[in-house]
Every structure is written in structure tokens, then in C-alpha cells.
Amino acid sequence: MNTSELPNLKIHLSQLMQQAVDQVMTSDTAISIEITRTKQASHGDYACNLAMQLAKPLHKNPREIATMLIEAMPASPSLEKVEVAGAGFINFFIKNTVKQAYLYHILQTGSTYGFNDAGKGKKIQVEFVSANPTGPLHVGHGRGAAFGASLANVLSAAGYSVTREYYVNDAGRQMDILALSTWLRYLALNDVHVPFPENAYQGEYVKDMARLIYQAHADRYVHEPARLLDGLPETAHETAVNTDEDLDQLIANAKKILGQDYAYIHNLVLTEQLGDFRNDLMEFGVEFDTWFSEQSLFDNGLVAHAMQLLEEKKQLYRQDGAVWFRSTDFGDEKDRVVQRENGQFTYFASDIAYHLNKFDRGFETVINIWGADHHGYISRVKGALQALQLDPDKLKIALVQFAVLYRDGKKAPMSTRSGEFVTLRELRQEVGKDAARFFYVMRKSDQHLDFDLDLAKSQSNENPVYYVQYAHARICSVLAQWDGDPAVLVDANTDLLTIENELALLQQLIDFPDTIEAAAKEFSPHLVAFYLRELASEFHSYYNSTHFLVPEIALMEARLALITAIHHVLKNGLKLLGVDAPEKM
RNA sequence: GUGCCCGUAGCUCAAUUGGAUAGAGCACCAGCCUUCUAAGCUGGGGGUUACAGGUUCGAUCCCUGUCGGGCACGCCA
Numbered sequence: 001m002n003t004s005e006l007p008n009l010k011i012h013l014s015q016l017m018q019q020a021v022d023q024v025m026t027s028d029t030a031i032s033i034e035i036t037r038t039k040q041a042s043h044g045d046y047a048c049n050l051a052m053q054l055a056k057p058l059h060k061n062p063r064e065i066a067t068m069l070i071e072a073m074p075a076s077p078s079l080e081k082v083e084v085a086g087a088g089f090i091n092f093f094i095k096n097t098v099k100q101a102y103l104y105h106i107l108q109t110g111s112t113y114g115f116n117d118a119g120k121g122k123k124i125q126v127e128f129v130s131a132n133p134t135g136p137l138h139v140g141h142g143r144g145a146a147f148g149a150s151l152a153n154v155l156s157a158a159g160y161s162v163t164r165e166y167y168v169n170d171a172g173r174q175m176d177i178l179a180l181s182t183w184l185r186y187l188a189l190n191d192v193h194v195p196f197p198e199n200a201y202q203g204e205y206v207k208d209m210a211r212l213i214y215q216a217h218a219d220r221y222v223h224e225p226a227r228l229l230d231g232l233p234e235t236a237h238e239t240a241v242n243t244d245e246d247l248d249q250l251i252a253n254a255k256k257i258l259g260q261d262y263a264y265i266h267n268l269v270l271t272e273q274l275g276d277f278r279n280d281l282m283e284f285g286v287e288f289d290t291w292f293s294e295q296s297l298f299d300n301g302l303v304a305h306a307m308q309l310l311e312e313k314k315q316l317y318r319q320d321g322a323v324w325f326r327s328t329d330f331g332d333e334k335d336r337v338v339q340r341e342n343g344q345f346t347y348f349a350s351d352i353a354y355h356l357n358k359f360d361r362g363f364e365t366v367i368n369i370w371g372a373d374h375h376g377y378i379s380r381v382k383g384a385l386q387a388l389q390l391d392p393d394k395l396k397i398a399l400v401q402f403a404v405l406y407r408d409g410k411k412a413p414m415s416t417r418s419g420e421f422v423t424l425r426e427l428r429q430e431v432g433k434d435a436a437r438f439f440y441v442m443r444k445s446d447q448h449l450d451f452d453l454d455l456a457k458s459q460s461n462e463n464p465v466y467y468v469q470y471a472h473a474r475i476c477s478v479l480a481q482w483d484g485d486p487a488v489l490v491d492a493n494t495d496l497l498t499i500e501n502e503l504a505l506l507q508q509l510i511d512f513p514d515t516i517e518a519a520a521k522e523f524s525p526h527l528v529a530f531y532l533r534e535l536a537s538e539f540h541s542y543y544n545s546t547h548f549l550v551p552e553i554a555l556m557e558a559r560l561a562l563i564t565a566i567h568h569v570l571k572n573g574l575k576l577l578g579v580d581a582p583e584k585m
Numbered sequence: 586g587u588g589c590c591c592g593u594a595g596c597u598c599a600a601u602u603g604g605a606u607a608g609a610g611c612a613c614c615a616g617c618c619u620u621c622u623a624a625g626c627u628g629g630g631g632g633u634u635a636c637a638g639g640u641u642c643g644a645u646c647c648c649u650g651u652c653g654g655g656c657a658c659g660c661c662a
Contacts, residue, residue, distance in 0.1 A: 036601060039608090049604060052642070062642070086605050087642065132662065172662060244661080322660050333588070333658075340660040347662050375589055376657040399590075402655080442610095443598065446590070448655070450597065455611095464610070466624050478621045518601060530599065533609080544617090544626040585624070 008116075009078070010035045010514060013046055013092055016073050021050070023072035024065075025058075035092075037511065044083065044091035045507060051088040062088025099506040100494035106509055106565040107490050113565075114512040114572050118520065119160030123362055126152040128369035129281070130167040133273035134178045135203050137280055138421040140371065143403045143449060145424070146440035146578070148369045149286040150525035151398070153576040158520035163363070164288045166277075167354065170270055171294040172347060176251045177201060178273075179266040183221065183254055185210035190218075192225040197250065198242035209272050213265070221265065223257050280425055284433055285578035297353045303345055306353035306388075307338065315387045325352075330383030352384040359390050366394060367523070372401045372446075398523050403440075403449040412453070422453070431456040431463075437578045438465035441525045464533055468570060469582055471536035471543075475567040476583040478548055482560060489564055492557040501542040502562060508535050512569050516576070525577065532573045539566055 014033045021031065031053060038047045051066035058065060066084040073082070080093040106113045128148025131141045149164070156162045169175070181201040184194060189210055196202075213221060229236050231249050241247065255262045274291070281287065297303050307323075310316050315326050321341035325348075328335050338349040358366045370377070375397075382392035405412040405422060412422060427436055430453070439456060442464060443449050456463070479486070497506065512531070519527040548559045571581040 034601095036604085039600095039605075043605070047605085052604080055642070089605065134662095169662065174662060320660080324660090337660045342660080344660085346660070351662095371656095372590070373656055374662095378589090401590080404655095447598075448591075452597085455597095463624090467610090470622080470624050474622060474625085481621055514601085522602080526599085527601085530609085537609085540625055541627090543621080544623095547621070549621050585622075 007078070008513065009046065009094060009098075009510065012076070012078065013048070016076055017048055017050060017069065017090075020069045020073035024068050025054075037514075038091065043085060043089070044081075044093040046092040046094070047085075048090045048092070049088075051084075051090060055088070066090050096498065096503060097495070099503060099510065100497055102506060102510050103492075103494050103497075103561055103565055104490060106568060107561060110568050111572060113568055114516050115157045115159070116513045116517055117159035118517045119155065119158045121159060121161050122364045123163070124155060124160045124365045124367065125163045125165055125358060125361075125363040126155065126367045126369065127165045127167055127358075128152075129277075129286070130169070131277070132169045132172075132174050133270055133277065134174050135201060135273075136205055137277060137424040139405055139424060139427050139451060140403055140421075142284070142424040142427060142436065143440050143445075144369055144371065144400050145281060145284060145286045146437050147398075147400050147445050147525065150437075150441050150528070150577050151367070151369070151523055153578070154516060154519045154525050154528060157516050157576055160520070163290060165290040165292055166288045168274065168291055168293050169347075171298060171350060173248075173251075175266065175270060176255075177247065178206070178269050179262070180247075180251050180254050181206045182209045182213070182269050183258070183265050186213050187222060187225060187228075189214045190222045192222060194225070194228055195236065195238065195240035197247055198240050199244070199247055205276075209269055212272070213268065221258065221261055223259075223261070225257075227257055228253055284424065284428060285437060292354070294350050294354070297350050297357070298345075302353040302357055303350050306356050307345075307349065309356075309388055310338075310352070310384075313387060313389075325380075325384065325387070327380045327383040330379070330386045332379040332383050336380050348380065348384075351381060352388075355381060355385060355395065356388055356390070359385075359394070364394065365396060367396045367398060369398045369400060372399045375399055396523070398445060400445045401448045403451045406450060406452045407454065427453075427456075434469070434579045435463045435465050438468075438529060439463070441577055442529050444524065444526050464529075465579060466585070467540075468532045468536045468574065469579070470585055471539045472567060472570045472574070472581045473583060473585040474543060475539075475563045475570075478563065479560065479567070480583075482549055482556075484560075486564060489557055489561040492561040493554050494558055494561060496555050496558040497562055499546070501538065501545060502559075505535075505538050505542060505562060505566065508538060509565055509569055512573070528573055528576055532570060532577075535566065535569060535573075539563070 013035045017033045017035070021033070025031075031050065033048065033050055035046050035048055038044055051062040051069060054060075054065050055062045063084055066088045070082050070084065070090060078095060078098045080095045082093070083091045085091050126148055128151075129137075129141055129145050131137060137145070152162050152164050177199075178201050181196075184196055184200065185207050187194065188196075228250070230253055232241065232246055236246065241250070258265065278291075307316070310325060315329070316338065317324055317326065322337045323339035324335045325338050326335055336348055337346055338352070339345050355366070378397050382395060385392045385395060431439075435456060439451070440449070497503070508531075515527055515531045519525050546559070548556065548563060550556045550559075574581045
């Protein structure tokens, strides 16, 4: 058999059904032919529910239609038999020889088996994490990172041309607050003490950055501390401030006092934080093609440009000294401010410019991965796209629910500002990259995730990742003991793979490309995780019931060919999820 | 109060998006190492899919209502 032209069985069957439909149907009723895998062996390998769908338009009972379709269907060398079952299902039984023949295909494609061209090379962008560079990444960001990276990998494997992007919020007030926080800590190192604002960044990493400046420049950035509390209430000398207004006044004072030097502080904290993120994410197996600066949107005039376009389309108006976008025209609950009374653009304004820019860069589909707390933001961004005459359906928002941390059976507090959180780095150090990555994508992204730290730390066999990795390691171990040339396995006589376990494994291997395609289509990398666990389960069962290194050479090589194929699929699948496939455990 | 998401075994989660008898893992019970790694395997009990209606050949999935949980309702990001 020519292995390079092996048909995708689902596509093959749907083509057969299409030809049957063309024979049976005279009118051109709109139909969609869905071929699904069956759950039970007695129902064959694949099923089609078309006859039930056609019952109403044809005014006939489904079983009768099913019989007609089967009779009209061209013969296929791949099929053992086709049956009508249940209420009108058409069940397809695939010949064992076809399943066995797939093994050659898998062995030949190896590290690329499972990849397909469902995406047809369409340019797609995945923007994820995009956390404010104002403090270390925590376990909440970890979920977005794991989900986004896995989704991007899956999309890539499904034939899309994927760009992974991180949007850096380097332009806003939060960065000013971090710069101020760092400078105040630095002043303290120089014995200039001001009560540290309650709503500034409290974390230790702020003190670390302050120390960095102090060690390199001593008191170089201590200027006129007496003016620091200008315009603030008298109490600010004794008690820490805690209102937004007071904090903004402090920032303004800092900018005035530091002058040109403010940019140095601002830039240093940004560089430090981004460097830390990049390193942290890299060790988590997450890398980006583009780090896109929000500030660059202002510097390159893209925000002004976007605002001008909206203005031309009469989508902006002035009220109470601010500039508003008519998002209610596009289904939002209320209109939104794009430029504040003080002249500053809002985050929303730069976000409009950013999304306009994404489509200007030629992406056919743009995926944003957001925390679930941002869901109220969707309608205004899509509204803005619509106002700019872009198709809002080309922007897909994948909301990732929060990961709630449990320690000693109790909820762990999570607050970035107060510095009370478990960092992603700590999580990795405690449970390992692989367990963390797998754990994160074991759940559907729109489900809340209970992250039990004690369980994850325990390194016990409750961690599902070990189960899959162990299957991989066992195969490597067997192949090492065999110590033969893997090339000979391509010529193995796969007709000898006839026991139930082996045929089930073959079918699962055949399913792998379909799983990747479904995961890409549904933005559901968890399907890959579940698939891998099921494959590992079937393999472990096989391993326990059947000996591979048997004296009969032909039988041994057939079995080794099978487990080699499993080895490839486990490895390829784990790679999509950012999990290592160790050869020994 | 209004909007969005969610509610499935004791616990944590699936269910090919409307398909056949709702499945796994933990936990619990009983077995399997003289044999390629026991981080494994085999068997067992566990369910009114929160509740009540509706739509149709068929509903965990779609619609309405009730209850319960999360999130969002800024000239913050």
C-alpha cells in the first residue's frame, strides 16, 4: 500500500456518504455530513446520523433512509461492513488490514505524525499572558500561559500559521505606580523615609529593584525629598496615603523632582520585570514571537490614527470634558471613555489601536486569551472593530477562569498589590514544570480550576502527568533492551496484530490527527491531555497483558512496531502541551 | 439590582457541541511482581446530569423560570 496516500478515514467515509446522498436526494436540501467515532465496539468504528437528519425533509422513517443510503453508497475496499442500527444510525466497520496499514504511515512520519493541514496555513495570532509588568507572574497567570502556549501549539499542528504575542502594558498608570514604589524603597535605603502608600506595590521584588539602583548608583537619584509630599494632606507625613488621588499626586511629584531621571527609574523597572517574565516563561516552556509595546502605539501615532478614524465615522463625542466612543451602538451597555478629562488616553483607546494594528498586520483570525474578569470588556472591543468596519467575528476571545489555590485545604489569598500570592516560579520549583503544565490544561479553560498545592507538591502518582510519561518511559526501556535497528520495524508484518488490545491501540493512534484538529477547532487543548491519558491507559493495559520481546521474531517486530508508533504519538502529544517525554523514570 | 459564565459519582473533572447503555482519575473494597520499570494492571460498588417546565425521533447540551456559586458593572488596567 502506498502509505503516503493513506486516506483520513473520517474524510473518506464522508465522501462515500456524499456520493450516496447525491444518488438518493433529488432536491438540494442543505445537509452536513458528520462522521463520528463510536463509543461501543458493537457499533463499529465510525457512525453517521445523516438518515435521522433527513427523516423530516424526506418524510420517511430514518431506518428506511439509512438502508437506501447504504445501497447507494459506492463500495470501499476499507470497509468490512456497513449496518443500520438503533434509531437509524449508519455504522461503519473498518477492516483490520486498514488499521494495521496505518502503522507504516505513523512510523514513517514519526515526529510529525498527527500534524495536519486543516488550518490551510491561515495566519492566526494568539495573544496571551500580557500581564502588567508590575510584579512577578503568579499562578493565575500560569494558567493563561499554559493554556495559550498549548493552544498555539495545537493550532500550529493543525496547519495554521501561528504568531504568539505578548502585549506589554508599558504605558499606563500601573507602571508609574511601580516606578514610584521602587523609588520610595530606594529613598528608604538612603535614609529618606516617607510612609509607604498602602496602594503602592508592597512586594519584596520592589525592594530588590531599589537595592539594584542603590548598589549601582548610591544616592544619585535622591533629589529634593522635602518636596515629595507637596500638595498632600498634613497627615501624609505620619500616615501612609491610601487614595488614588494622593497616589497620583505622589507620582506627579516624583516626576517633577526626578525630571529626566524619572525615565531611568521607569525604564529600569520595566526592563527588570520583562526580563524576569521572559526568563520565567521560558523555563515554563512558553515563548513568544512578539513582545508588543503599548507605548509604541502612542510613539508611532497609531492611537491618534485610530481615534481619527473613529472621529471620521462619527463614533466619538465630547461630554463632561472627556471623549467617548459610542459603543452602545454596537451592543455595549454604556458608552466608554477613550480620552480622559485630563487629556490622557484610556487603556481602551490604546487597545482599539492595538486591535486595528493586529488586523493591519494581516492576521485572518486573532485570538485573545483573557482572564474571566475581563469578560465585560469583550463587547466594547468588538464594538470598536465593528465601528472601524472590521469583522468582529475574526476576533475570538478565549476566557480563562481563575485558578483558585488551596493550601492545607483552605483558599490561599491572592492579591498582586499586597504581594500575597504564590508565584509561577515557586509553583514550578515545587511541583515541576511538567506537572504544572499538564495540570493546568487538564481542565476545560472555562471551568474554574481548584489548584490543590499540597496535592500538586506531593509528587505522588495522583499527578496524571506521570502516568503518561511513564508509558513513554516504559516503551523506551523495552526498545533499549531489544537493541535492534528501528528501521526494520517498518517492514514488520502488522497482520499479526490481532488481539483486542492491539486493534484498540491502532484505532487510537488513527484518532490522533482528528484529536488535534478538534482541539484546534474548539480551542480546547484539554482534549489532547485526555487523549494522551486514554492512550497511555490502553498501553499500560497492553503492557501488563502481553509480552513484547517474544522469541518469534515476526511477532516481536510487529509488536515493537506498534509500541514505537505509540511512542511517537505520546511524545508528539506531550510536546504540544509543553511536557517533556523522559526516556527513564 | 443588571449582564456574562458555571452547577455532572463522596472529591477533582470528561462527554466528539443535539445522538446509542453519561465516562475517567482520586478515595473505598478484593486480587496481580521468579517474566520487557508495580509511578503499572484486573475486578467491584457508587448518578433523578442542582430543581421545575418546554422544544423533537432523541436533551448533560437548545429555550423559560427557580435555587446555588463565580465574575463584571470606573474618566483603573
